[in-house]
Amino acid sequence: MSTPLPGFEEFGEPEPVAPGRQGPDDAGNSRTGPGAVSPQEPLQGLLHPAAADRSQARPAGGREIAPGAVHVPGWLTVAQQRELVAACRGWARGPAPIRHTKLPRGGVMSVQTVCIGWHWQPYAYTRTADDVNGARVAAFPYWIVELGRRALVEAYQDAAAGDGYTPDTALINFYDGQAKLGMHQDKEERSGAPVVSLSIGDTCVFRFGNTETRTKPYTDIELASGDLFVFGGPSRFAYHGVPKVRPGTGDPASGLASGRLNITMRVTGLDG
Numbered sequence: 001m002s003t004p005l006p007g008f009e010e011f012g013e014p015e016p017v018a019p020g021r022q023g024p025d026d027a028g029n030s031r032t033g034p035g036a037v038s039p040q041e042p043l044q045g046l047l048h049p050a051a052a053d054r055s056q057a058r059p060a061g062g063r064e065i066a067p068g069a070v071h072v073p074g075w076l077t078v079a080q081q082r083e084l085v086a087a088c089r090g091w092a093r094g095p096a097p098i099r100h101t102k103l104p105r106g107g108v109m110s111v112q113t114v115c116i117g118w119h120w121q122p123y124a125y126t127r128t129a130d131d132v133n134g135a136r137v138a139a140f141p142y143w144i145v146e147l148g149r150r151a152l153v154e155a156y157q158d159a160a161a162g163d164g165y166t167p168d169t170a171l172i173n174f175y176d177g178q179a180k181l182g183m184h185q186d187k188e189e190r191s192g193a194p195v196v197s198l199s200i201g202d203t204c205v206f207r208f209g210n211t212e213t214r215t216k217p218y219t220d221i222e223l224a225s226g227d228l229f230v231f232g233g234p235s236r237f238a239y240h241g242v243p244k245v246r247p248g249t250g251d252p253a254s255g256l257a258s259g260r261l262n263i264t265m266r267v268t269g270l271d272g
């Protein structure tokens with residue numbers, strides 16, 4: 001990319017590595033040099049946090065915002081956030097690099113997005129990123145499927161909630177301090193399976209509305225680094241958006257020096 005996108009420098013480029021910090025992290029994963037975390041490798045720390053790290057995680061379960069929509073603050077530990085940031089940085093570089101999505105009427109989204117599994121562009125999924133460089137998007141790794149299943153079990157406090165849940169796409173959004181996302185429904189999927197959303201970096205205001213209109217009634221909540229939000233059941237097709245990011249509220253220990261990263265995994269219901 002000849003002209004880096006605003007904010008891309010912070011997200012898309014590798015983290016500077018301080019001397020003496022090149023060994024495995026506390027989740028046991030090396031991030032630099034040979035054996036560095038690859039987006040396609042199973043990230044053991046994400047699935048099985050190290051004992052020392054587990055104590056940071058808050059108890060599972062969360063607040064129901066609407067029927068089927070649950071917010072679990074602090075679900076990811078800091079080490080897990082770092083692993084996800086490292087994986088997302090890899091995907092942001094390609095095969096189809098992160099970009100500001102162009103809208104059919106000529107607008108450009110302020111959020112930057114890269115997809116895995118299936119590529120989303122308004123308003124369809126394809127295997128190739130035809131509005132970027134035509135490349136086939138990166139495969140959807142199984143460790144994210146497992147992470148999604150565990151998210152459902154813990155958000156819904158139901159040991160069976162993750163059974164059969166097999167997300168096959170994720171939209172990875174990067175927000176700089178000015179980026180916003182208007183109220184919309186996630187409705188290109190041909191499946192009513194829940195959406196699992198993970199937030200890292202700066203806190204945002206997340207607006208969660210109703211299934212009928214973009215307007216009130218809605219609930220504004222703050223999504224902070226490490227938070228999980230799940231929306232399924234009667235809330236699966238609720239309008240939602242991000243009216244504001246709060247710059248400078250994230251902890252660089254997450255691996256993100258500035259900005260906000262959000263990963264939403266979904267089941268497309270598509271074949272091929």
Ligand SMILES: O=C(O)CCC(=O)C(=O)O
Nearest residue numbers: 171173186206242262264
């Ligand atoms: O950034 C978020 O929290 C929401 C993302 C979202 O709504 C989407 O990707 O459709």
